Structure formats: C-alpha cells, structure tokens
Amino acid sequence: MAVPPIQRSLRSAAPGNSWLLDTLLGLLVVCALPLAITTIPNTLSVVARLLPADIDQVGLMRTHGLALPALMLTVPLAAVALRRVPAAHLMLAGLALVALSDAAGGYAATELLVGVVRVLRGVGCGVLVPATLVAVWARTPVLRGLWAGTFSLSLLTAQALALWPLDAVSSWKVTLQPYPLVTGVALALAAAYLLASMVLGRPEAPVFEVGERGRLLLCVVLAAGVAVVAISTASAGWRAPPVVLLAATAVFGLLALASIGAVESRRAAYVLVAVGVVLLPSAAQVTLVEMGGLGGPGLRGLWFPYVVAGVLAIGAAVAVGMFAVGAGRWLAPLGLLSMVAGLCSVRLAVPSADGMVLVVPFTLLAVGAAVAVTATLREVGIGAAAFGLSLCAAGVLAGFLLGTGVQMALLDGVRSAQELVDNFVGALHWWALIGGFLLVAIIVLAAVLARRPEGDEDVLLVPTPQDGPGSGSEAVDCAGDRRKWGDAFAAADDPGRDGGERLDEGAPEGVRSVAAGHAFAEPEGEPEGEPAEGAVPAVPPQAKSPEDDRAP
Template structure:
C-alpha cells in the first residue's frame, strides 16, 4: 500500500492574516535571494593591488572561490533537512551565517580565515535559496513567480553586484562583506517572518518525501565531484584542454543525473542545468568585458539594461504562472530558445560602448530562463524542484570551469594590453557559441527524453498503483500536500 508523505502540522484555521505573511515573504525573497547568489563570484583579483605583501596572494584568491562549492553542496543537504526542520528556522539560520561571515570578514587576515569566511557565506547562501523556494511554494501564485524572476535576475547581475562595492575601495576585505546593510535587512525580514509564522498561524509547508530525499542526496555526489575538479584545476595548474574536457564531462554527468524520473521531472532538471551553465557564466564575462577600462560603459552604464531585464523577467514569470497551466512541454523549449538567441546577440553587440544595447542579450537571457523555469516548476512537486535547483548550482560551477578553459586557450601567448583585451572578447564570443550549442542540445535532449516512460530511465516497471506519490512515477493529479487530514486513508 502506498504510504502518504509526512504531513506538517498546519494551523487548522490557517494563518489569520495570510496576506501579511505573503508581503513579508515577498520582501524577503527580493532581499535575500540576490544576497545569496552574490556570494558566488570570486572578485578578489579586482582588488589585488590592495592585498598585503606578506600573504600568498594566489592562495588567497583560490580560497576566496570556496563560496560556490560550499553553496552547491549545501543546497541538496539543506533541501533534505527541510523535511524535518521548519522553513522559517532554516531561513533565519542561513541568513545568520551570512551575517556572521560579514562580521568575521573584517577580521580575516590569513588564507585560512578567508577560506572559513567564504565557506560560511556559501553554506548560509545554500540554506537560503532552497528555503525561500519551499516557503513560497504553496503561497499565492505570484510569490512563486516572483521567486523565479528574482532568481533569474540574480544569476544575471551577480557579477555586477559583486563588483559594485569595489569601486574606489581602500581595503580588500570589502570582498568578504560586500552588502552588510542588506544582510541586516534580510535577517530582520527573516526574523519578522518567523515571528509572524508563530503568531499569526502556521501555514502548511511542503517538503520532499522519503523517495525524493535519496535523489537529493544523490545530487550532492556530482556537486562534490565538480567542486573537487574546480579546486584541483585552480591549485594544480592544469592545462586548458584538460580543464575543458573535465568541464564538459561534468556537464554531461549533470544531464545524465537529470534524466532520472518522469518526463516532467526531466524537463525541469534539464532546464535547471542549462540555466546554471549558461546564465551566470555568460553574464559574468559580458560584465567584465564591458568595464570602463576596456572601453565599455562600466557598471554605471549597465544598470539600465539590468533593470529592464529584471522587470521583464519578473513580468514574464508572473504571466506564465497566472495564465498557463501544464505548458512546460512547449514553453520550456521557447524559454531556452530565447536564451540561445540572447547568446547569439552577445556575439553581435559585445563589446559596445553604449550600454543600452546590452538590454537585448540581458533581457533574452533573463526572460528565457524565467519562462523555462516557471513553466516547468508548475508541473512538478517541491522535491523535484529542489533537486533541479541542486543541479543548477553544480551547473554554474561547471559553466565557470568551461569558460575558464576557453579563456586559457585564448590568452595563451598574449604579450600586450591590446592583445589581452582582444583575447577576452574572443573568449566571450567563443563561449557564447559553445553555450548556444549546449542549450540547443538540451532542448533536443529534453524533447526526446520527456517522451520516454519513467520505467526506462529507472530500469524497472512502475508500481501497479500509478497514482501513488512515488518520486520516479508520474506526478499525481492532486499534489499530496493538498490532501486534507480526513482524505488520508486509515492505516
């Protein structure tokens, strides 16, 4: 007999002022999600001239990059913990770790302490991202659309947000505590949400079931493998071809893991991998190429394109969430195709001294990601959603590795400043081409694999009760979380 998933203990009457909790939660998403994603970029090389001479600068830059491996390993583990721990508690704990890393960043004066601070920040961010997704999952539809739109925008602007506080700074430690004020605001909102959750009533909270827990733990394996490869390539001085091959194998491994489950699950997982590999690594390279010292408009000239992309991404996510149902099969490929067009436009308009034209690639990348993710999230449960999120961040690191390998090839033999600039632009154009072909391959793979029955991927037939809430079977028509207590059959 199928065993229904564990039910949380919601307030029988529901929260007394649900709109108030929704408002606080929406503000928390807007503040905390970009704060978590901005931990990813490694910007210490930008302030290298400010580093003290008695510290191993190369080693310091390597340890500064530990935030992303820590984040992507934490996401699946935190998602599993959400089965037992309340979302509000995880949010407060995650943002408290981010605040602790801010406070400790001012005292970090060695390679070891910098590594500790960055790991703390990555762990805190890795708790915040899945917790915010689970928190908005069963709330008003606009909240989940807001989460997807802000998430897509955060991936797009993470590099710019990480660079913004470094303009005319006098201390390299700013890279360890870029937005302490925003951290305080986000922590206060999380505390307010926790108090409101306890006082106004405890709404039902979805959680991954036991079957999905094992798949989430499985997602930590490739994340750990990609992290080991990234750290090894940074410390052992690997050659460019080896880095590219390992990064390509990492992406292939993530797509293979994404092939587990039913068709809807695969479509979401493929989309998450494509968004992770392409959006942030591409936007980071575009942002660096468009810096003022390289002839671009600089960060001040990029905020209007970023703002346009953000507004349209959130708007597109809201429209898809409110007006389309069960549309992942055709909307997800359209969203991914928009990302391909955005990458093609990067080759046409970058570099550009006029920042406004960059609204075209930024908007196509952000809106495409938002449409693909919103449409596919509507067809899966929360366990599948956080599984895909785990693959997304592993894809971000794999994308950075692949882009780094391309840059290493292009920068080989550079002898002048102009050659350096030309090589960076050439590396970006090659990366846009590679990323575009990768997303096209994901579109084809999703179209083929989504039609295969789940038993072919799992290697075993489905149970007789096809409506049971099994993680590898078809998604039931009514989510298990929507069942009332009296609908649950007696043991």
C-alpha cells in the same frame, strides 16, 4: 441527521492566505536571493593592488573562491533538512551565518581566515536558496513566480552586484563583506516572518515526494566531485585542454543525473541545469568585457539594461505562474530558445561602448530563464524542484570551469595588451557559441528523454452528477496540469470540490486516487472494485439517521 459530517483528509488543507505572511515572504525573497547569489563571483583579483605584500596573493584568491563549492554542496543537504525543519527557521539560520561572515570578514588577515569566512558565507547562502523556494511553494502562484524571476535576475546580475561595492575602495576586505546593510535588512525580515508565522499560524510545509532524499544525496556526491575538479584545476595550474574536458564531463554527469526520475522531474532538471551552466557564466563574462578599462560603458552604463531585464523577467515569471497552467511542455523550450537568441545577440552586440544595446541580450537571457524555470516548476513537486535547484547550483561551477578553459586556450601566449583584450573578447564569443549549442542540445534531450510514454496520461476522476457523489466517476484528461500527490490531498479537502484527482508517479506505492476528500488504497493482490478490509473507502458510508430510532 442523515448526511454524515465531512471528514478531514489524510493530509491537512492548503495553508491559509495571509497577506502579511505573503508580503514579508515576498520582501525576503527579493532581498535574500540576490544577496545569496552575489556570493558566487570571486572578485578578489579586482582589488589585488590593495592586498598586503606579505600574503600569498595567489593562494588568497583560491581560498576566496571556496564560497561557490560550499554553496553548491549545501543546497542539496539543506533541501534534505527541509523535509523535517521548517523553512522559516532555516532562512533565519542561513542569514545568521551570512551576518556572522560579514562580521568576521573585517578581522580576516590570513589565507586560512579568508577561507573560513568564505566557506561560512557559502554555507549560509546555500541554506537560503532552497529554504526560500520551499517557503514560497506553500503560498500563492505569484510568490512562486516572484521567486523564479528574482532567481534568474540574480544569476544575471551577480557579477555586477559583486563588483559594485569595490568601486574606489580602500580595503580589500570589502570583498568579504560587500553588503552588510542588506544582510541586516534580510535578517530582520526573516525574524519578522518567523514571528508572524508563529502568531498567525505556521504555513504547512510542502510534502516531498517519495525517493527524493536519495536523489538529493546523489547530487551531493556529484557536486563534491565537481568541486574537487574545480579546486584541483585552480591549484595545480592545469592547461586548457584537460580543464575543458573535465568541465564537459561534469556537465555530462549533471545531465545524466537529471535523467533519473519521472517525466516532469526530468524536464525540470534539464532546464535548471541549462540555466545554471549558461546564465551566470555568460553574464559574468559580458559584465567584465563591458568594463570601462576595456572600452565599455562600465557598471554605471549597465544598470539600465539590468533594470529593464529584471522588471521584464519578474513580470514574465509571475504571469506564467498565474496563468500558464499546463504550458510547461512548450514554454520551457521556448524560454531556452530565448536564451539561445540572447547568446547570439551577445556575439553581435558585445563589446559595445553604449550600454543601451545590452538591453537586448540581457532581456532575452533573463526572461528566457525566468519563463523556463517557472513553467517547469509548475508541473513538479517540491522534492523534484529542490533536486533541480541542486543540479543548477552545481551547473554554475561547471559552467565557470568550462568558460575558464575556453579563456585559458585563447589567452595562452598573448604578447600585448591589445592582443589580450582581443582574445578576451574572442573567448566570450566562443563561450556564447558553446553555450548556445549546449542549450539546443538540452532542448533536444528534454524533448526525447522527457517525453511522456504513449498512453501515460493523467486522469481526473470526477463523480457523475446524476448519481451523486461517490456513486461513480468519469475520466477527464488533465495531462497538461499534473499535480503531485501532496497537492492532491490538499485540494481534496476543499469542501467546495466534488471528486478527486488521480495521483501520478510521485504518490506512494499503493495509493491510487483521491475521491471526495478521502484516500483510497489498493493493497496488492486485492481485486479491483472491492476495497480491501481495513482500507479507507473512497466515500464514507452513510450514517444512520437518528429519526430511524424513534418509536412509532
């Protein structure tokens, strides 16, 4: 046989498309992501009247807020662990920790136990968020879009979902175990997904880019600093100016850390920092202003706007994930501009006694965030996506800290209930203004610092058809659809494709291209054009035909 058999590439092929695995994973994402993000808000003050008199209520509220620092410290550490541990195992472990915190919450009666329960829940949810992202990364674009849309919707509705179980409750411990039934359902789905992956074939774990471990560990250090600042300001009774200054410093530090890495990595990190700092803190303030006691429609009047915003956000994210190939350069800033428009509408429409008006700001915020996140995640590898997600988690706490400083400045010295309400609404309007300018600044920053240097385009190497595979290549520009080197290996193993893809900055040093399903390495110092001794050739040598050995 004159034609040699097709050899496998150095990396295994893309995972198989199993409808059962995709269905289970999609249901798990829809169930687990909102459950994880709902852990963030501190709602103990809502049920303060139910707290026992012999407990330090101020200290209890501080320890209740430990869930967010625990979550944001766990996200980058879990991302590092996902380089070795399968996502299905970590999703099950994270949900097991959440279920354990639900069970222990019913027995927490002291400040110490409340802190332990909330930290345990924060750790479990911090494992869930990156594990679900890594799990959908190896599947279809629909699941990636579903993840981004559900993530954006969860940030929008987290405050409302945290408040919903507290309506007419008789025990303050409901704040420690808000959705035990949802936790059980998510745990069952995670177990079913793990079992199905073992039976049907485990999905291949995405390949993390070289150097991402170091950036993730840097994110842990920065997140720890933000956590220390937030806990210190809450426990030491700081005034508004230093709180605002430290929060602004934290946001600046997140943007500085986001500036490390390749072009697409920077763009994705900027977008996720913006979404983290602005979306949940803004939605939380809007939700609190619209409570029935302040003249708003209450939670029941907000669910229709939330549902409309959620459906549109998930639909937009899925559409971008499926069809908007290489459009991240303009879709990401467009999504952030939609969030700016949403904050402008907050200043115009909030407060409102009619919840229907809130369809506009909620939709602009949720759809804008979903489009921006999906568009940027399409153009990066899983390591850069996990890094951006870690910055997003730290950005949520920085945004809450900044919003709290603005509220402290406006609520200091109020003398009447009406003045309290007016200043509370004024704080929301000021925050919307600050958030809008911050988004515009990040759009400009991304346009300047995430700009591709001139001449740095991606090239697809396609064999010339007239000479046959491997005899030559023509360069085709594919700068609009950069793919990381791990995906390039998987694509090259497709027997229906000829040629390969040139690798970008995410490839290990020395690995130059993928052509005809094989890696090609160029050691330093070797002349270009002649493969070094021991290197894997771009095209395997033609095998000797058995017919040549036959006797005449």
